[in-house]
Amino acid sequence: MRTPTPPAPSRRRRLAARIAGAKRRAMVVTSAALLAGGGTALTVAPSILTSDAPAVPASVAEAPVDATPPPATLLPPVAPVSDVREAPETDTEAGEAIGGGRASYYGRELAGNPTASGEPFDPTALTAAHRTLPLGTRVRVTHARTGESVVVRVNDRGPFHGDRVIDVSRAAADSIGLTRSGTAEVELERLPKTGGARG
Numbered sequence: 001m002r003t004p005t006p007p008a009p010s011r012r013r014r015l016a017a018r019i020a021g022a023k024r025r026a027m028v029v030t031s032a033a034l035l036a037g038g039g040t041a042l043t044v045a046p047s048i049l050t051s052d053a054p055a056v057p058a059s060v061a062e063a064p065v066d067a068t069p070p071p072a073t074l075l076p077p078v079a080p081v082s083d084v085r086e087a088p089e090t091d092t093e094a095g096e097a098i099g100g101g102r103a104s105y106y107g108r109e110l111a112g113n114p115t116a117s118g119e120p121f122d123p124t125a126l127t128a129a130h131r132t133l134p135l136g137t138r139v140r141v142t143h144a145r146t147g148e149s150v151v152v153r154v155n156d157r158g159p160f161h162g163d164r165v166i167d168v169s170r171a172a173a174d175s176i177g178l179t180r181s182g183t184a185e186v187e188l189e190r191l192p193k194t195g196g197a198r199g
Contacts, residue, residue, distance in 0.1 A: 095189030101165035105173035129156035
C-alpha cells in the first residue's frame with residue numbers, strides 16, 4: 001500500500017493564503033453589515049473569527065429601544081354622514097301679497113294621480129293646488145302662527161271643499177309644520193316665475 005505524499009510547501013502556502021483571504025473577506029462583510037445597521041465598524045482579528053463564541057464589545061450592543069409611543073394628537077370628532085343636515089335656504093325674494101286663508105295638504109295616498117297640469121302628483125315635490133292662479137305660478141306660503149314659509153309651484157286645481165284657499169304637497173306641509181295640525185291659517189305671496197320651488 002502506498003503512503004500518501006505530503007503536500008509540497010508551495011501547495012501549503014497557497015492553501016494558507018486562501019484561508020487568510022477568506023478571513024479578510026469575512027471581516028469586511030461584518031464591518032459593512034454593522035455600518036448598514038447603524039452600529040460601529042468593528043475590526044475583528046482573524047483568530048476571533050475562528051473561535052466558537054466571538055465576543056461583541058459593549059459599544060456594539062444595541063441601544064435600548066424606547067417603547068413609549070409618541071403622544072396622540074387629538075382631533076375633533078367627525079359627525080357621521082347621517083347627522084349632517086343641510087341648512088335651510090332663506091327665501092328673500094320679494095313677492096306680491098295675494099291674501100290668505102286656511103291651507104291643507106295632499107295625502108301620500110294621492111301619489112301618482114294626474115294633476116291639472118298633466119304631471120303626476122309627487123308628495124316629495126314642493127307643489128300646490130289653487131283655484132284661480134295660473135298653472136306654474138310660484139307662491140310663498142307662510143304659516144301665520146309660526147312664521148315658517150315655503151315656496152311652492154301651482155300645478156293643480158283646488159281645493160274644492162270648505163273655506164280652504166290652497167292645498168300643498170306633503171313635503172311643503174312638512175317644511176312649515178302644517179302636517180301636525182292638518183290645516184292652518186296661511187298668508188300667500190305671488191312670486192316671479194323664475195327661481196325657487198322644487199317640483
